[in-house]
Amino acid sequence: MVVSWLSLLACGQGMPIKNVITIMMENRSFDHLLGFLHLSDPAIDGLDGSEYNLVDTKDPTSEKVFVNQNGYDEGPDDPGHGWEDTAEEIYGVHDLKPPIKLEPKMIGFAQNAKSHGHSTLNPLSMFTSKTAPVINGLATEFAVFDAWFCSLPGPTDPNRGFWMSGTSNGAITNYNGTHWSQQSYFDFLRTKGVSWRAYYQDDPWAIMYFQDMHLKVNHQNVFTLDQFFTDLKSNSLSRFSLLQPRMTTTAAGPPTWQHPDASVTEGERLLKSIYEAFRASSYWNDTVLVITYDEHGGFYDHVPPPEQVPAPDSVVAPNGFTFERLGIRVPTVAISPWIPKGTIVHKPSGPQPNSEYDSTSLMSTANKIFGITEHLGLRAAWSGTFENIFSTTMRTDCPTTLIDIPMYTQETLDKQRSLPLNDHMSIQVQFYCQENNLGEDCGKDIVNQGQASDFIVREAQRFMHNLASN
Template sequence: MSGFVEQALTMSDKNLSRAVMRGFKPENVPIYATLVREFAVFDRWFCSIPGPTQPNRLFLYSATSHGSTSHIKKQLATGYPQKTIFDSLHENGLDFGIYYQNIPSTLFYRNLRMLKYMFKFHQYDLKFKKDAKNGNLPNLTVIEPRYFGIIGYPANDDHPSHDVADGQKLVKEIYETLRTSPQWNETLFVITYDEHGGFYDHVKTPFGDVPNPDGNTGPAPSFFKFDRLGVRVPTIMVSPWIKKGTVITKPKGPTPNSEFEHSSIPATIKKIFNLTSNFLTHRDAWAGTFEHVVAQLSSPRTDCPEVLPDASPLRSTPTEADETRALSEFQSEVVQLAAVLNGDHFLSSFPHEMGKKMNVKEGHNYVGGAVSRFISASKEAIKLGADESTIVDMRSSLTTRTSVHH
């Protein structure tokens, strides 16, 4: 593996060539260091494609990016049409819940905007701890981090330029909540990243007999065939059924060249819950599964730590969130999503780069209002008897009209 420094040198910030060769010391990420010692870490978990955030996120719950290899704001906002593991769970009478902080980015999947899923979305701060305490967490629980940082509520998604210590605090909070839940002995907590962030890695990306998920190819000029994986990403798994210090390398199948990658998550969910639904794509049918990770012991451990260490800010001079900062690319993408949920994309004056005109605080306020309005309107449509496959089409917040789309 080479080219990391050369690529970084082509960027405007010449310091990147040094940064890409660095990493965090264990004392900088004490939560992860503790969880790795206490539970399991994967040393060959790869991105689904050698590409950026959004395509890899799409693979996580659908085992395909539907031909996407980059960030296409218009398509992201319109919504990707493929079937997801959420749909498979629903078909099999099982439950899922998405606990979000600013906005659920899982709404990039168009199916999840259907009325039948509106009660699956919960505000993290209001519901997660309560549901865990009462033993009411669903079969699949997804926790989305805070993507916008405002004063008093820092972003905790580990995205530059956010402090990784805030991401550590989120993981600590989730773990300690799960640890005291009556569902602890039934829980597998999975922590992973969509892509590697450009940092150096010496392990070659697998490219032998990696199946194209669904026959789609990427756009010109490369026409990527989706026949190789991306760079490794950190993946940690936590459960009282896991031995201390477990390191997982290669999967046990289903094919001799299967690897752990993001499609392993829907593949394993299908296996653990014995779903009768078909595989989502050729990719999750091929990806390695990890159900054996929680089959190491005959009974759950009772020595799992109840409290994790504190995480200190990594910056020498910690500061409050910069609310006036311009939006990052990812933040701009979720603003575009919020604009569709809010109905503002129907306005003739709607700009396709809406986020360029907002700072972080404005983006935070906008997406929060849009999500609240969309979910409220959807729940009202349910009360009025609309079909469960309906997606509410909002009109601009300048009006009060809504319509439904089948």
């Protein structure tokens, strides 16, 4: 039995973890990336290969689409993951509106894909330890959470809002051009005297959607990801570090965020570089690295999301959704030498009897590490914390390097740059058109990801420079 540090607090021994590093990747469900770990460790709530969806949930004789181990490194399409799409994937009924009084059976993924003219196989095509070796390897080497849910059943930006502020302030769709008015966790930490920095590749993206991040006292702590590696080496890391991957494709490389139209492998390369730099740093002994994902991205998961959970606040979504149920499970891994190898974290033990892990659990646990008793919203005050996963014995067998990832080719870059814009790139183009006052016709001539990438990188630099100059 592992002895937790909690049992030794009465003896005057403090928690071994002092700092938090976190990165949120993009659009993958737990089963999609980690589900087949169940075959090697049945204690993990994952897949056995018998799971399937019907392409028509009303017709029991319709085609069955089974889960398989042939996940696409670059997907054939972008599965539906808006609020309505997610409702259909969970409940198996098209065009649902809140409140929903049906049993969540996780049966509508193939049906939803068919309704969009997408591949019905893609949402049920999964990765394994061979095809996603970095995230699977870290999950088995340290702690994997098999009951960690995204904060709302919907798309990227509102879920990232929860991760960085404890709420989406009523939003269930992606960024609409209006700055987020809720207090960010960055500003919250500043008011509590806790040092923090946010780092990004190419584009600060959702970090800068918050209105309070446009204040000099906050945006002066936002840097490119290169600075994160420098801070690790120079022993100048803040107590809280938030990392954001890249959606763009330039000479610096392909996207690393693992969005369905980008390579999973390139995200693995980023995670490998972060882990190895962290492992080699002086922060290894007193810091936890948490890798998580924003939402399921339309990919199958067999576990129904919890219902009747606390809303973060009193703000209701435009469609009447009251934020009283969570989104679909996402992969989450915690890394520290104080975590016994092979740790599997199921449901939390508190703070409330019905607490669950969701994206706000990162903040609620960080608050405990930093000695903060307040929370950003009711959801964060309720969400499960994981300070109990740290033991009293520091491991010495943690790997210093991870499996090598083959290098991308120029052909890979050219192919990615030729793709049409995804919804996030379109939003970012418009974000910089607006923020940099580039006029009504701005962005109208951008037709592919290469043009969008060049624009976003250039205008992000101008945007951050303008903020620093004011």
